[in-house]
Amino acid sequence: MKALVYTGPETLDYRDVADPSPRAGEELIRVERVGICGSDMHAYLGHDNRRPAPLILGHEAAGVIVGGTRDGEKVTINPLVTCGQCPACRAGRDNLCPTRQIISMPPREGAFAGLVAMPPANLVTLPEGVTAARAALAEPVACGWHAVRLGLGALGDRIGSGPGGDLRALVLGGGAIGLGAALSLGAQGVADVSLVEPNPLRRAYLVETCGVRALERAEGPFDLVIDGVGYEATRAAASALVRPGGVIMHIGLGADTGGLDVRRMTLQEITFIGTYTYTAQDFRDTAAAIFDGRLGALDWTEERPLAEGARAFRDIRAGATAAPKILLVPDAG
Amino acid sequence: MKALVYTGPETLDYRDVADPSPRAGEELIRVERVGICGSDMHAYLGHDNRRPAPLILGHEAAGVIVGGTRDGEKVTINPLVTCGQCPACRAGRDNLCPTRQIISMPPREGAFAGLVAMPPANLVTLPEGVTAARAALAEPVACGWHAVRLGLGALGDRIGSGPGGDLRALVLGGGAIGLGAALSLGAQGVADVSLVEPNPLRRAYLVETCGVRALERAEGPFDLVIDGVGYEATRAAASALVRPGGVIMHIGLGADTGGLDVRRMTLQEITFIGTYTYTAQDFRDTAAAIFDGRLGALDWTEERPLAEGARAFRDIRAGATAAPKILLVPDAG
Numbered sequence: 001m002k003a004l005v006y007t008g009p010e011t012l013d014y015r016d017v018a019d020p021s022p023r024a025g026e027e028l029i030r031v032e033r034v035g036i037c038g039s040d041m042h043a044y045l046g047h048d049n050r051r052p053a054p055l056i057l058g059h060e061a062a063g064v065i066v067g068g069t070r071d072g073e074k075v076t077i078n079p080l081v082t083c084g085q086c087p088a089c090r091a092g093r094d095n096l097c098p099t100r101q102i103i104s105m106p107p108r109e110g111a112f113a114g115l116v117a118m119p120p121a122n123l124v125t126l127p128e129g130v131t132a133a134r135a136a137l138a139e140p141v142a143c144g145w146h147a148v149r150l151g152l153g154a155l156g157d158r159i160g161s162g163p164g165g166d167l168r169a170l171v172l173g174g175g176a177i178g179l180g181a182a183l184s185l186g187a188q189g190v191a192d193v194s195l196v197e198p199n200p201l202r203r204a205y206l207v208e209t210c211g212v213r214a215l216e217r218a219e220g221p222f223d224l225v226i227d228g229v230g231y232e233a234t235r236a237a238a239s240a241l242v243r244p245g246g247v248i249m250h251i252g253l254g255a256d257t258g259g260l261d262v263r264r265m266t267l268q269e270i271t272f273i274g275t276y277t278y279t280a281q282d283f284r285d286t287a288a289a290i291f292d293g294r295l296g297a298l299d300w301t302e303e304r305p306l307a308e309g310a311r312a313f314r315d316i317r318a319g320a321t322a323a324p325k326i327l328l329v330p331d332a333g
Numbered sequence: 334m335k336a337l338v339y340t341g342p343e344t345l346d347y348r349d350v351a352d353p354s355p356r357a358g359e360e361l362i363r364v365e366r367v368g369i370c371g372s373d374m375h376a377y378l379g380h381d382n383r384r385p386a387p388l389i390l391g392h393e394a395a396g397v398i399v400g401g402t403r404d405g406e407k408v409t410i411n412p413l414v415t416c417g418q419c420p421a422c423r424a425g426r427d428n429l430c431p432t433r434q435i436i437s438m439p440p441r442e443g444a445f446a447g448l449v450a451m452p453p454a455n456l457v458t459l460p461e462g463v464t465a466a467r468a469a470l471a472e473p474v475a476c477g478w479h480a481v482r483l484g485l486g487a488l489g490d491r492i493g494s495g496p497g498g499d500l501r502a503l504v505l506g507g508g509a510i511g512l513g514a515a516l517s518l519g520a521q522g523v524a525d526v527s528l529v530e531p532n533p534l535r536r537a538y539l540v541e542t543c544g545v546r547a548l549e550r551a552e553g554p555f556d557l558v559i560d561g562v563g564y565e566a567t568r569a570a571a572s573a574l575v576r577p578g579g580v581i582m583h584i585g586l587g588a589d590t591g592g593l594d595v596r597r598m599t600l601q602e603i604t605f606i607g608t609y610t611y612t613a614q615d616f617r618d619t620a621a622a623i624f625d626g627r628l629g630a631l632d633w634t635e636e637r638p639l640a641e642g643a644r645a646f647r648d649i650r651a652g653a654t655a656a657p658k659i660l661l662v663p664d665a666g
Contacts, residue, residue: 256596266607274599
């Protein structure tokens with residue numbers, strides 16, 4: 001098959017590689033659409049020692065099962081493979097499984113390729129009429145869905161009735177993670193949602209194409225702030241803009257430390273929750289919300305051939321892409 | 334009356350001052366015992382711009398009502414004065430009242446004095462046989478009580494049955510805040526409690542006098558870590574020692590920023606909650622637990638005359654005091 005192989009910092013090589021070898025019970029999926037994630041970019045820049053070259057990146061994929069009894073079935077892929085047996089898995093917190101694996105990280109190759117192998121439990125079947133392009137967004141949007149679910153839980157059942165009146169939520173960052181969080185807030189019942197995005201090209205796209213209240217800067221206080229970026233500056237903004245007793249959800253992995261105003265968080269009793277991916281149930285719930293339209297048209301993607309993936313990475317790096325998500329399209333041939 | 338007045342960095346002057354003037358409805362209390370808190374030390378060192386000199390510090394007091402219909406009633410004092418009307422107060426989060434005041438911070442003078450004025454709602458009556466020395470510990474212990482209540486709430490109802498087996502809790506810092514948190518953990522149902530205290534003098538006292546499992550260093554992971562210190566080093570330890578999906582409660586105000594391993598907190602979905610003081614209900618619950626013995630003998634105090642308060646501050650600063658709490662005793666005359 002063809003694959004886009006990460007071979008070293010800022011280098012991606014589109015080339016022939018061996019087809020994946022499914023483990024016992026696994027399905028082989030022909031990839032139809034696969035998104036470029038911030039974590040792919042992080043690896044591409046050589047900043048993720050969990051993803052050493054050479055490696056096929058990519059973990060936001062939808063496609064068609066090839067071979068076996070389910071041949072031809074269209075699916076979206078939960079890329080997180082967990083054991084199902086440990087205390088975390090049994091407690092429904094399978095995203096914290098200590099032996100979790102994700103495609104695009106050894107020992108599992110990623111989906112910037114013609115084919116990928118997955119356990120059947122990781123596949124969610126698409127209903128009639130749902131395209132692979134929309135279905136491939138289940139993975140990035142599930143990250144926001146999960147953060148919103150945990151954040152609303154930490155705030156308590158206060159939507160529309162609690163102290164401070166209706167819930168006000170803010171999202172920092174207008175990439176697919178931030179946009180997915182903003183859409184998930186709406187789908188989970190929060191009416192007052194703002195998003196801060198500094199890139200004017202991206203911000204205009206969010207307002208005009210996605211119907212999101214995207215701002216250059218926000219005025220607090222907010223009950224819930226979701227940091228979909230994860231740098232010092234966004235954490236500093238989050239800890240300044242959240243109200244006393246409010247909640248910060250932190251999805252991004254931009255910088256390892258720093259930024260939080262711990263003094264204010266202590267004096268004003270602010271909760272900070274780091275979140276990693278989603279549970280299998282969150283993934284299924286997100287897919288269901290995509291299928292029934294609760295997350296909107298999900299037409300905020302731009303498509304490029306997988307063969308031109310290296311250029312897509314360079315364009316994203318240069319801030320020259322308006323759409324929050326670029327989907328790569330493997331050659332169907 | 335006599336008072337110990339903070340007159341500038343590292344300077345305390347024991348001198349005659351005017352008696353306090355109670356506001357309408359307030360009671361006057363003759364102070365019998367008043368503890369020295371870490372925040373008093375912080376102010377004494379000139380590090381708290383909320384407490385400018387000249388000022389009477391001290392907010393951990395118990396004593397006797399003087400005058401009026403309740404003359405002679407023994408009470409312990411909740412030093413936090415809140416409005417009772419705002420959304421935070423109405424929601425039972427009165428510690429987040431935006432107009433909250435605390436004695437020892439303008440406009441309210443503190444309790445390192447012969448007398449202090451307080452609203453009646455801030456006074457909890459002592460039952461027969463409870464000394465002012467034990468009752469004065471309600472304030473510092475209530476900080477830990479509150480943190481434990483919020484931390485167990487954030488972990489969910491998992492004591493003894495959840496993933497990872499029985500709940501393991503760790504407290505960082507063996508001052509009165511940390512010790513109060515450790516005792517509150519026990520009183521709220523957590524059996525496996527450890528405490529880290531670097532000072533060997535203090536550590537030996539905690540083991541021998543308080544019956545606490547006090548260690549020089551701890552081996553994780555812990556479901557719940559309570560940072561009763563609040564410096565970079567303790568926050569770094571907390572974020573390394575907490576288990577995936579676990580909770581850090583942060584009481585201390587040592588350093589404003591830094592120390593947290595945000596990357597690990599994100600990848601392992603760790604919750605961090607800053608906590609400030611206690612609600613009025615927490616204060617009453619802590620006092621009740623003191624009165625009925627659930628917090629132990631509470632004999633881990635050392636008493637000094639208020640007149641010698643300046644020396645007590647110097648001894649604490651030098652790490653030369655074993656007991657986690659020094660109580661000052663105003664001249665009864």
